[in-house]
Amino acid sequence: MKQAIEATGAIALNLKSTLFYIVAGARHGQPVRLHSVMNQIIQSGLLAVPIVMLLCGIVGVMLAIQGMQTLAIFGAEQFINIGLAVSIPKEFSPLIVGIVVAGRSGSQITSRIGSMRLNGELDGLTVMGIAPHRFVDAPTLLGLMISVPLLVVVGNFSALLLSGLYASLYLGVSFKAFMMSLIDLIQVSDYMIGISKGFVFAILIGGIALGLGRAVEGGADDLGRKTTASVVACIAIIIAVDAFYSILEQV
Amino acid sequence: MSLLEVTELRGGYGQNVVIDRCSMTISPGEVVVIMGGSGSGKSTFLKHLIGLKPPMSGLVSLSGEDLYSGTMVDRYRRLQQIGVAFQMGALVSSLSIFDNVALPLRETTNLPEDVIEVMVRLKLEFVELLDKQHLLPSELSGGMLKRSAVARALARDPKLVFMDEPSAGLDPVVASALDDLILKIREALGISVVVVTHELESAFKIASRIVVLDRGFIIFDGSVDQIRGSDNPRIQALINRTAEPMAFDPQEHYKRIMGTTEG
Numbered sequence: 327m328k329q330a331i332e333a334t335g336a337i338a339l340n341l342k343s344t345l346f347y348i349v350a351g352a353r354h355g356q357p358v359r360l361h362s363v364m365n366q367i368i369q370s371g372l373l374a375v376p377i378v379m380l381l382c383g384i385v386g387v388m389l390a391i392q393g394m395q396t397l398a399i400f401g402a403e404q405f406i407n408i409g410l411a412v413s414i415p416k417e418f419s420p421l422i423v424g425i426v427v428a429g430r431s432g433s434q435i436t437s438r439i440g441s442m443r444l445n446g447e448l449d450g451l452t453v454m455g456i457a458p459h460r461f462v463d464a465p466t467l468l469g470l471m472i473s474v475p476l477l478v479v480v481g482n483f484s485a486l487l488l489s490g491l492y493a494s495l496y497l498g499v500s501f502k503a504f505m506m507s508l509i510d511l512i513q514v515s516d517y518m519i520g521i522s523k524g525f526v527f528a529i530l531i532g533g534i535a536l537g538l539g540r541a542v543e544g545g546a547d548d549l550g551r552k553t554t555a556s557v558v559a560c561i562a563i564i565i566a567v568d569a570f571y572s573i574l575e576q577v
Numbered sequence: 578m579s580l581l582e583v584t585e586l587r588g589g590y591g592q593n594v595v596i597d598r599c600s601m602t603i604s605p606g607e608v609v610v611i612m613g614g615s616g617s618g619k620s621t622f623l624k625h626l627i628g629l630k631p632p633m634s635g636l637v638s639l640s641g642e643d644l645y646s647g648t649m650v651d652r653y654r655r656l657q658q659i660g661v662a663f664q665m666g667a668l669v670s671s672l673s674i675f676d677n678v679a680l681p682l683r684e685t686t687n688l689p690e691d692v693i694e695v696m697v698r699l700k701l702e703f704v705e706l707l708d709k710q711h712l713l714p715s716e717l718s719g720g721m722l723k724r725s726a727v728a729r730a731l732a733r734d735p736k737l738v739f740m741d742e743p744s745a746g747l748d749p750v751v752a753s754a755l756d757d758l759i760l761k762i763r764e765a766l767g768i769s770v771v772v773v774t775h776e777l778e779s780a781f782k783i784a785s786r787i788v789v790l791d792r793g794f795i796i797f798d799g800s801v802d803q804i805r806g807s808d809n810p811r812i813q814a815l816i817n818r819t820a821e822p823m824a825f826d827p828q829e830h831y832k833r834i835m836g837t838t839e840g
Binding site: 343354355356359441442445446447448450451452453454455456457461 | 627628629649650653654655656657660663665666667668669679681684729739
């Protein structure tokens with residue numbers, strides 16, 4: 327328990343320093359470089375597009391199948407578009423994207439920072455007068471904060487498209503007409519909640535992955551442990567925060 | 578004014594004091610070798626000198642400024658005056674040798690890229706690695722890695738460079754070439770160098786002054802001739818490579834082997 331509290335404190339302090347360099351680094355001669363941010367956007371955003379599209383598409387189809395089976399009990403399958411329009415952009419797309427990014431980028435970030443720490447690269451940066459928080463952590467976090475919400479948009483597109491395709495085929499209606507009704511039913515507020523979840527998940531994934539990477543000590547064994555802990559903690563917190571969003575909505 | 582002034586430094590890890598009451602100065606143009614056996618506190622001392630570890634008490638001044646006063650941002654600014662070559666290089670593994678040497682210039686100065694390129698080539702030529710500039714650190718030998726680290730330490734033309742165990746793990750020929758490089762840095766560039774090592778031969782070859790650390794205390798600070806003439810038994814043991822005889826207590830020995838605290 328004590329260890330968990332200490333780790334949470336260290337993660338929070340690390341996140342605070344990282345946010346400081348994002349906001350005020352340039353004023354103190356420690357600017358966050360755009361090319362490093364772009365590199366992170368490519369790594370955690372662009373390269374994740376295929377898997378996000380695939381998984382969100384599959385989940386969209388599964389939702390359509392399950393939803394229509396349930397609605398069939400009442401003979402109301404044609405109302406599946408209402409369920410899809412609410413649950414995909416607000417709930418499932420951000421959740422799937424969060425889990426994919428936690429698995430892909432969370433582990434990659436923790437192992438990268440951990441290796442840099444073990445190899446003395448972070449100390450090397452410090453003695454050159456280059457703040458590691460600005461050179462390594464800040465572009466990583468900023469890249470995630472930009473790429474994860476964009477991935478939610480990509481996930482929405484794929485999930486809505488494939489679920490719409492399946493539902494229109496199942497119901498025997500025109501795909502175009504079904505998609506038009508689906509898009510009409512999407513509330514801007516639901517869509518924006520989904521995007522905001524992506525933004526919050528990005529900060530949580532970045533904060534945890536960077537913080538645990540910095541906590542690596544000893545050798546390869548601890549690096550492996552922290553990398554695993556990073557993915558588990560990221561996924562757990564994403565689900566918990568997602569649940570918190572739902573509870574907040576009920577209040 | 579001295580480039581580096583250490584006053585009554587006490588440092589260590591947590592509550593464990595590793596070095597205590599350490600004072601020394603580094604003047605312009607000096608090559609100072611910090612020596613000591615394993616566990617003498619050399620590495621800890623170096624960490625305090627290069628801004629990686631705030632001391633428990635005492636002062637580390639770089640060009641008259643307290644290295645550890647103010648915020649981390651202030652410390653980063655002060656650290657931009659020095660260069661450090663680590664034992665294992667500590668180069669950024671994802672960058673080429675050229676980009677590693679260019680890193681401090683790109684990140685801490687506003688120099689245009691074409692000027693940076695010329696400066697980096699000059700430094701790589703100085704350490705005779707210009708033809709290896711496109712390689713990654715993992716593609717270099719131990720000696721090349723150390724020379725790359727030296728090139729990066731020299732990138733911003735600092736007045737003071739620290740080197741941690743530059744000859745460790747190298748064959749005698751490469752180690753001697755690195756010693757020559759250190760002397761060249763002082764003579765050609767007028768840079769002061771602080772070398773932490775336990776290699777006697779190397780220390781005697783390059784040092785204008787030797788500081789000996791023993792069990793966390795500075796027990797000697799003087800020239801090569803003075804250390805050779807020292808009658809301190811600890812220093813004699815160090816330079817003659819003789820182990821200090823330890824009193825043998827059979828009961829203590831038994832307890833250690835059995836891992837018990839009671840007999």
